[in-house]
Amino acid sequence: MEVLSLPRRSRAEIAERILTSLEDQAESKAEAAWRALIRRRRAEIHSGKAKVRPAEGVMRDALRAIS
Numbered sequence: 001m002e003v004l005s006l007p008r009r010s011r012a013e014i015a016e017r018i019l020t021s022l023e024d025q026a027e028s029k030a031e032a033a034w035r036a037l038i039r040r041r042r043a044e045i046h047s048g049k050a051k052v053r054p055a056e057g058v059m060r061d062a063l064r065a066i067s
């Protein structure tokens with residue numbers, strides 16, 4: 001491969017650009033998954049399938065459970 005004959009700094013810059021492009025794709029997939037989850041949960045709340053509770057009660061119960 002020709003890229004391997006480039007100076008170390010140039011190879012590092014190319015590698016960084018490649019890794020960044022992969023991270024962008026991974027983040028896009030993660031963001032899409034979060035959006036889908038949010039849409040599903042929102043629909044469950046609006047339909048009454050999911051029950052909501054005030055955050056204060058949830059935190060109180062969580063703290064009680066780990067104490």
